[in-house]
Amino acid sequence: MTNVDGCQVTLDRETGVLDAVIARGSHNLMTTEMCDALSGCLEAPPSGAHIMQIRASGPAFCLGRERRATDLRGLQGETKALVRLNTAITASRLVTVAQVQGDAAGFGVGLAALCDISIAAPSVKLGFPEVRMNLAPTIVLAWLPGVVGRKRAFMLTATGREITSQQARDIGLITEVAPSDETLSEVAYQWIASLRQFSPSVPGEIKRFLNLTRELPTDAAYELGALQLIVAGLSKDVDDQSGKKGMLA
Numbered sequence: 001m002t003n004v005d006g007c008q009v010t011l012d013r014e015t016g017v018l019d020a021v022i023a024r025g026s027h028n029l030m031t032t033e034m035c036d037a038l039s040g041c042l043e044a045p046p047s048g049a050h051i052m053q054i055r056a057s058g059p060a061f062c063l064g065r066e067r068r069a070t071d072l073r074g075l076q077g078e079t080k081a082l083v084r085l086n087t088a089i090t091a092s093r094l095v096t097v098a099q100v101q102g103d104a105a106g107f108g109v110g111l112a113a114l115c116d117i118s119i120a121a122p123s124v125k126l127g128f129p130e131v132r133m134n135l136a137p138t139i140v141l142a143w144l145p146g147v148v149g150r151k152r153a154f155m156l157t158a159t160g161r162e163i164t165s166q167q168a169r170d171i172g173l174i175t176e177v178a179p180s181d182e183t184l185s186e187v188a189y190q191w192i193a194s195l196r197q198f199s200p201s202v203p204g205e206i207k208r209f210l211n212l213t214r215e216l217p218t219d220a221a222y223e224l225g226a227l228q229l230i231v232a233g234l235s236k237d238v239d240d241q242s243g244k245k246g247m248l249a
Helices: 032-043 072-091 108-111 129-133 140-150 150-159 165-170 180-197 201-213 218-248
Strands: 002-006 007-012 017-022 051-056 058-062 095-100 102-106 117-120 125-127
Touching: 002 017, 002 032, 007 032, 007 051, 017 032, 032 051, 032 165, 051 058, 051 180, 058 108, 072 108, 072 201, 095 180, 102 108, 102 165, 108 117, 108 125, 108 218, 117 165, 117 180, 125 165, 129 150, 201 218
Parallel strands: 017 051, 051 095, 058 102, 095 117, 102 125
Antiparallel strands: 002 007, 007 017
């Protein structure tokens, strides 16, 4: 369906799963074109798509992004593509599932951590090595404290320290660690199978609500939640009545 150098996305119409495979050498560095291709699929999914699985081939999941730009316009384009993909992963109506078979670094950690569900192999290590290049990973820092807290975000980015997949799970970067590297795909597909049991519209509503209420006080979040629940209940009643009339006709 979508094929750019280093990233291929195909749709299984029977299951509704978009399979996005990163395959760009041993480091699997993300390019602007790869980011835009994934963002486009997430922002405007094809009809029938329910889930996007992001996985990789090779020894690493993704060790960051390729740094090509040297002038202002190029740097603006690269950073825009990174932010667009981060936003698309969390805002898409698709459920996003990351299958992390190898190490992840920098932007690659975000690619896994921002997915709705992330499963990693036990041998995986994750880290933010930008400090070694005299860079503060400010795009990472836009989302990381909200996931792991300010102190852990500072520690991870200021030291460049690598953590294991088990440690990443314990601080919320990863959902689950597979029992073994060999069972990673099996565990990922178990998650996908469980998600496919339910209406495709509900996860999208859950994601929208989480995004809307992320910065709201609890009272305001309750008020919005109650309002949306009332609207959903009224819509269901209308659908039920329509169904009964159809049966009587």
